[in-house]
Amino acid sequence: MSAQTLSSEESEWDGARFGREESTGVVFGLDFLQVLFLGIGMVIAVVFVIAGGFPGGTLAAAGTVAVFGGLGIPRVFGKSFLKWVQVFVVSLSRRRTGQNEYMPEEEGIDVAIGDDGVQLLPELDVIDPPRRSEDTPRDKKGRIAPLKPARLMLPGEFGELLVYQMPGGSAFAYDPTAKEGVVVAQISTHKAFGLESFDNQEARLRAWAEAEATIAGIDGVLRVQMSDQTTIVSGAAVLDHYDQEVNNAQVAEDPDTGEKVHQAGEAIDPFLHQSLVDMLSAAEGQPVHGMWMSIVLSQTKLAKRIHSSGRGIRGFMETALVAMGAIESALPESGTEVVRWHSPRSLAALVRSAFDPASSVEISERGDDGVDVSAAGPMWAKDSLATFSSEGALHRTFKISEFPRSQAQLGFLSGFIFSGDFRHTVSVYMKPRDIGKALKTNERSRATWGTNETIRQKLGKQKTRRNDRQIEDLDQEEEELVRGHAALKMTILITVSAFSEEEMDANISQLKTSAARANCELRVMYGQQDSAFMASATPLGRLSV
Structure with missing residues (x-):
């Protein structure tokens, strides 16, 4: 038992781990659909403020932001709530048209x-x-x-x-x-x-x-x-x-x-x-x-x-x-x-x-x-x-x-x-x-994380260990690609x-x-x-x- 433990400690695989599920997104871990949805909500909120003034327009805008934020930001089982809505709509449509039976x-x-x-x-x-x-x-x-x-x-x-x-x-x-x-x-x-x-x-x-x-x-x-x-x-x-x-x-x-x-x-x-x-x-x-x-x-x-x-x-x-x-x-x-x-x-x-x-x-x-x-x-x-x-x-x-x-x-x-x-x-x-494309994708992801961290710091958001691990995963991926791994x-x-x-x-x-x-x-x-x-x-x- 001790010999095997010693071999494990001296192994080249010691410390090997897999990367976390990717959540880089476009900004703050949000994908394009989420950013688009939230952008539409912000535009509608601004229209309410301009058209309705205070306090009616402001309350309507606050309600709009709350609704769009509640639907657009959450992620469930790795997918945004919006994508789950798509999944359920498509599934319901297939059942109604009989396309789910063969x-x-x-x-x-x-x-x-x-x-x-x-x-x-x-x-x-x-x-x-x-x-x-x-x-x-x-x-x-x-x-x-x-x-x-x-x-x-x-x-x-x-x-x-x-x-x-x-x-x-x-x-x-x-x-x-x-x-x-x-x-x-x-x-x-x-x-x-x-x-x-x-x-x-x-x-x-x-x-x-x-x-x-x-x-x-x-x-x-x-x-x-x-x-x-x-x-x-x-x-x-x-x-x-x-x-x-x-x-x-x-x-x-x-x-x-x-x-x-x-x-x-x-x-x-x-x-x-x-x-x-x-x-x-x-x-x-x-x-x-x-x-x-x-x-x-x-x-x-x-x-x-x-x-x-x-x-x-x-x-x-x-x-x-x-x-x-x-x-x-x-x-x-x-x-x-x-x-x-x-x-x-x-x-x-x-x-x-x-x-x-x-x-x-x-x-x-x-x-x-x-x-x-x-x-x-x-x-x-x-x-x-x-x-x-x-x-x-x-x-x-x-x-x-x-x-x-x-x-x-x-x-x-x-x-x-x-x-x-x-x-x-x-x-x-x-x-x-392709190795070259993989390195470019890795570079873009790390750049996105860098931008997100800068914005987080300006907004005074607390740094999380989960974000640190995802950045470490990207660094590890780059290192493995440079070393010649497939x-x-x-x-x-x-x-x-x-x-x-x-x-x-x-x-x-x-x-x-x-x-x-x-x-x-x-x-x-x-x-x-x-x-x-x-x-x-x-x-x-x-x-x-």
């Missing part, structure tokens, strides 16, 4: 592929892409010859995604509206981070930071989604995985019989082996952790490279294959590796199980067969202010709005990942930023699923306990539950919250 349409849009890539036409019969055995071909010049894609039937704006199959069987999800492409990797960690020594944890964290910088530096990467989903799978599927691991174990010769046996399972401990087999055979489902990494690429930023690689969708796919190779080589040092790149059917399986958690056991029994792409979306979904409902399940998505306020411990997010044996997904988003904007979302309000309350209670232990603050994504669910629980990299 049922899939029978018809889709067609996609015809010409020499230059993809051309969208009005109508389409939605079909499933080929399986791995029917690999995507290349023409005589070695260029990818894209086959007809399938459309993901999803709610609202998310229904524009088209799924292609690339050479090798990997899925390529293309958004023709946002001009983005998404590839999804199944990842695994081959070491138990929490069981390693402090020095080894540091080494892995250092390697992971380097991997993050490498991935962020890949041309065209817009966002990276890394998710860990606790779900329920078939006990038979777990047993099959166990048998596969036993068969892949090292083989040794028995000195007594001369027989070659695998050094795992029954050969190590017959009693424990049989107990595990009996338990898995009797269990309907077992909680497991599925991990994926989604890479979102920008067609606009990669326009030149796409053009030189064959143009259109084929050029975009070629560029994605290069990025996938770079990611595979960047991860292993951190103890993480790409197990495989999801195929169209396995990608559809992840999406389907997100909307319908009850189908997770059935889907897991299918293995690599997955789900038809056209059947990945929900048959029914409904969005409300605090929940998102689909296929009889309830989902609520939270955002980690405040990270540890004191010393951040290595691996503190594990408390959320292992917060309980219930369906939940923890998704970490990294959005790469400029990343981090967002962490957590989706909790249940099949009743009582179950949801119990699951959320466990999650909040984990948040308290990690010294983090959770915030419900009120009014954004549909887009927050898509960003957190599905592997499509669609961060719009």
Whole structure:
């Protein structure tokens, strides 16, 4: 214990902490909408004084200032009161017009592929892409010859995604509206981070930071989604995985019989082996952790490279294959590796199980067969202010709005990942930023704080420790950028699923306990539950919250 404490004190991560939630604003922490609203109130107050005189006009002006100030200044859960009014108005409007409820349409849009890539036409019969055995071909010049894609039937704006199959069987999800492409990797960690020594944890964290910088530096990467989903799978599927691991174990010769046996399972401990087999055979489902990494690429930023690689969708796919190779080589040092790149059917399986958690056991029994792409979306979904409902399940998505306020411990997010044996997904988003632009933004923020402090002093306002900490955060950010750290904007979302309000309350209670232990603050994504669910629980990299 003392040795670990000493290592921690001598660690380069000693004293590491996260910045507070930004509240720089335009002036005094007020955003543009607040400043505009208060400005309008001041103008109306001045008109009352001029037109009404004293005392009537003055009283009317005082009342106006009180009303506008009461509505325009307060901030609730990180948002101004005015923005919350917008959220409630939009939510109410969607409910009145029925836009918060979704049922899939029978018809889709067609996609015809010409020499230059993809051309969208009005109508389409939605079909499933080929399986791995029917690999995507290349023409005589070695260029990818894209086959007809399938459309993901999803709610609202998310229904524009088209799924292609690339050479090798990997899925390529293309958004023709946002001009983005998404590839999804199944990842695994081959070491138990929490069981390693402090020095080894540091080494892995250092390697992971380097991997993050490498991935962020890949041309065209817009966002990276890394998710860990606790779900329920078939006990038979777990047993099959166990048998596969036993068969892949090292083989040794028995000195007594001369027989070659695998050094795992029954050969190590017959009693424990049989107990595990009996338990898995009797269990309907077992909680497991599925991990994926989604890479979102920008067609606009990669326009030149796409053009030189064959143009259109084929050029975009070629560029994605290069990025996938770079990611595979960047991860292993951190103890993480790409197990495989999801195929169209396995990608559809992840999406389907997100909307319908009850189908997770059935889907897991299918293995690599997955789900038809056209059947990945929900048959029914409904969005409300605090929940998102689909296929009889309830989902609520939270955002980690405040990270540890004191010393951040290595691996503190594990408390959320292992917060309980219930369906939940923890998704970490990294959005790469240009170093130069990040430094300029930092400089503007510090200048704004300097101006605010000058005005505060002139008005005789007391200096607060909270303001000092936010200035320290900006200084720390500048120092890290100058030292060469990757400029990343981090967002962490957590989706909790249940099949009743009582179950949801119990699951959320466990999650909040984990948040308290990690010294983090959770915030419900009120009014954004549909887009927050898509960003957190599905592997499509669609961060719009």
